[in-house]
Amino acid sequence: EVQLVESGGGLVQPGGSLRLSCAASGFTFSTYAMSWVRQAPGRGLEWVSTISAGGSAAYYADAVKGRFTISRDSSKNTLYLQMNTLRAEDTAVYYCAKATVTTWGPRWFDPWGQGTLVTVSS
Amino acid sequence: EIVMTQSPATLSVSPGERVTLSCRASQSVSSTLGWYQQKPGQAPRLLIYGASTRATGIPPRFSGSGSGTEFTLTISSLQSEDFAVYYCQQYNDWPLTFGGGTKVEIK
Numbered sequence: 001e002v003q004l005v006e007s008g009g010g011l012v013q014p015g016g017s018l019r020l021s022c023a024a025s026g027f028t029f030s031t032y033a034m035s036w037v038r039q040a041p042g043r044g045l046e047w048v049s050t051i052s053a054g055g056s057a058a059y060y061a062d063a064v065k066g067r068f069t070i071s072r073d074s075s076k077n078t079l080y081l082q083m084n085t086l087r088a089e090d091t092a093v094y095y096c097a098k099a100t101v102t103t104w105g106p107r108w109f110d111p112w113g114q115g116t117l118v119t120v121s122s
Numbered sequence: 123e124i125v126m127t128q129s130p131a132t133l134s135v136s137p138g139e140r141v142t143l144s145c146r147a148s149q150s151v152s153s154t155l156g157w158y159q160q161k162p163g164q165a166p167r168l169l170i171y172g173a174s175t176r177a178t179g180i181p182p183r184f185s186g187s188g189s190g191t192e193f194t195l196t197i198s199s200l201q202s203e204d205f206a207v208y209y210c211q212q213y214n215d216w217p218l219t220f221g222g223g224t225k226v227e228i229k
Contacts, residue, residue: 035218045158045166045209047218059216095165106213108156110168110177 002026002111004096009116016086016120022079022096022113030054030074033099035109036081038092038118048094049081052104064090086120093117124148124212128221134229141197143224145210150190154214157186157195160223161206169208170195200226 008020022034036048049070051058058070069082079096094116097109125148135141145155153173158166168177170186173193183198197204205228210221 044223045160045211045220047211047220050218061217100168100171106154106216106218108168108171108211108213109158109166110171112165112167114165 002098004098004111004113006094006096006113006116009094009118011119011121012086013122014087014120017082017084018086018118020081020083020094020096020116020118022081024077024079024096024098027098029072029077031102033104033107034070034072034079035097035099036070036079036094037097037109037112038090038094039115040089040092043092046092050099050106051079053102057104083118086118088120091118091120123217124151124215124219126210126212126219126221128208128210128224130224131222132225132227134227135200136229137200137202139200141200141204141226143195143208143226145188145193145195145221147191147193147212151212151214153189154212155186155188155193156211156213157184158209158211159204159206160209166209197226 003025005023035050049060051070067085071080095112097112099107127146129144155173157170160166174186185196207223207225
């Protein structure tokens, strides 16, 4: 069974940094692209970033480009999201999600982790 | 950026009713369209990909149709466990974008 478990969320001040992790199991992590998707309280879903299976390519939403960095460590089966210069509008539940096919490109997500809450506030 | 628009925002229905949700893309996305269900406090769950292919384990009362810019998710007979928010997502191009969601609530 595929499992994705996020961690690293919490309360951070505006301008601060946080690193999220997503521990993956139940599949060959190194062969699938992985993504982060967020959801602000009471709002809809917003794609944040996707990284290729090998980690050599990544895409970002304009809202986070230059501030967030996605990465992965296949030796640890773990996906990361380094978030710098955080803003109040980054407050959200952050989900990691797996691509469903091994070929690189824009894809749908299945499954999703349970999410980790990031709150940016002074 | 491809903008996805869902309608209606909220739908009040009774159990057993047939439900039709709409999703429109600002430009053609061919059939690169997925649907997700999200219940309160839970992560989204994939229902449909490729506009009309049910994901593993999704009951046949859920069906998707459409291509280009107009898409529909149909629930043939609404069950109590289907009350949730439904999102569409295009994966034709970056950035990946979601619709604003349709909440299906009990009438």
